[in-house]
Structure formats: structure tokens, C-alpha cells
Amino acid sequence: MTVKKKHHRSRRPVQLSHGRPPTINNAARVSLSSRATRNLIRSHHQLLKARARALEADDHELAEKLDAQIQANGGLESYQLASKTGQSLERGGDTSKVLVDWISPKLVQLKNTPFKLRVLEIGALSTKNACSRNPYLDVTRIDLHSQEPGILQQDFMERPLPSGDDYRFHLISLSLVLNYVPSPTERGEMLKRCVAFLTKSLPSGCSMIDFSPCLFLVLPAACIENSRYLTQDRLQKIMSSLGFTLAKSKVTSKLIFQLWEFNAHFEHRSFGKDILNPGKTRNNFSIILSHTSSTAEAKQ
Structure with missing residues (x-):
């Protein structure tokens, strides 16, 4: 046998x-x-x-x-x-327009200075979006399969952890990326890993007063509004456990835009795959978060 x-x-x-x-290297x-x-x-x-x-x-x-x-x-x-x-x-057009609009009042503080905020754009498709064109932002773009020069071909989950604040970022963009991650546990790990790449430290001599590091999150609206396992309340609790506070939010017919400010006040809670919104027509999108590993808090 x-x-x-x-x-x-x-x-x-x-x-x-x-x-x-x-990937197919020579797709038409x-x-x-x-x-x-x-x-x-x-x-x-x-x-x-x-x-x-x-x-x-x-x-x-x-x-x-x-x-x-x-x-x-x-x-x-x-x-x-x-x-x-x-x-x-x-993708709702250039979603980074919303990000730039939301943070513009803070960026005004950098006018007439040589300073820029460092941005990590995960899943970047273009070097010409609103984020990249803003003179106060220094954007590092990565994607699993780079589509043009200026986008580094890299798996975020394999990117080396920063060795110091100079290698961390003031803003991270996760625009229609988290929904592409194939499993609920991996989505939670990605959110945890983002924390290790954020910094409150500004360049020496920069006198910005109103600043907090941020995560820009964009998801299809159905991921939150029509899921059995994820609601806005559950997402808020997950993000709060990672040290984030919701600063801005916008919902369209297709997308949910959110800006989460990082405050480093961890709640150390774990979240499984629980039925929160039952119904036959709902989808199975979910995020599982475990605090058994210390990736997120390694730099604290």
C-alpha cells in the first residue's frame, strides 16, 4: 500500500x-x-x-x-x-490623494524647510501618484512585482527590520493591500509588522509641533460592511491593541479610507475569527491577531 x-x-x-x-514576465x-x-x-x-x-x-x-x-x-x-x-x-482612483489631503495641515509646518516626512508605500503601482508628487514627502515604494523604475521589488514581510529610527518611517500606506493578503493570520501579522517600521522621531532640527506617525489603510468597503467576521468596532479594537487611534475616516460606495495615528499605547489583546455579523450573503474577510510574538513591540 x-x-x-x-x-x-x-x-x-x-x-x-x-x-x-x-508572475508572468512577458504578459501582454x-x-x-x-x-x-x-x-x-x-x-x-x-x-x-x-x-x-x-x-x-x-x-x-x-x-x-x-x-x-x-x-x-x-x-x-x-x-x-x-x-x-x-x-x-x-482602487478608487489615486487613493493617495485622500492621504495627502488629510495630512496637508501637518505638512504646512515643513514649508520653507529642507525636511520631509518619510513614507513607505506598500503595494505601490505608480511613481506619479499624489503622494509621490508632494514636495514634503520622501516616498519609498515597494511591491511584490515592480511595474516601473522607482518601485523596489520586495516582499514587505521579508523586508529587514529597521536598525534605528533613521530607517523607519513617519507614514505607511497600505492602500488595498491587506485585502490581498491570503489568510486572516497573515493580515494580523502584517499590521503588527507595520508598527516596527513607524517612528515618532523627526530629523534633527525639524520643529514640527503637530505630528504623530500614521498608517493609511484602504480596504474594499465590503471587507468591513459585509463581513461575518469583521466590523468597524472589531477593527477599531484590533488597531487599538496595536497602539493606533483612528484620526480620519471616509467611506465611499466601494472603499473605506482610514488614517490611524500611532500612539504606542498597547493593549496586548488577541482576536480570533468570531462570527460578529451572521448572514448567508456576507463574505468571510477577517483579521486574526495574536500577541504571542513580539515583532510589533520589538523596538519599544
């Missing part, structure tokens, strides 16, 4: 690339209609969810079949092309 060898999951730190399929760069854009984005997300479930069940044969199907659709590069050409549908 043949015994099927069971694959054991790695105990290495979580990587974003674990939840994403291989063609113009997409609105319908084609919506269909490609929807199909890509559905396949990724199925792939994540297959990996969770250690069904590597199914995961490989789903990889092949994703590649047949053009891979990550085609998804990113669809996201760029269909921003008004999936």
Missing part, C-alpha cells in the same frame, strides 16, 4: 509571496475594457482564495493546478495591469 507523503507547512516567517502565484500590455478589467480582477481574487484554501489544506496538487490557471490568465502582472487601467473600479 502506497502511503501519501504529507507536506508540512514551513515555520519560516510569513511571506506575502506565499499567498501569491508566480494591452488596453482593457471596463468589463474585461472587472472580470480579470474578480477572477484573479477568486483563484487566489481557492489557492490559499488549497495550501491551508496541504493540497499542493490542487494549488499547482490553480497556479497554472492563474498563469493562463496572465499572472500577477496582468492583475496589476488591470488594477492600473481600472483604478476607478477596483
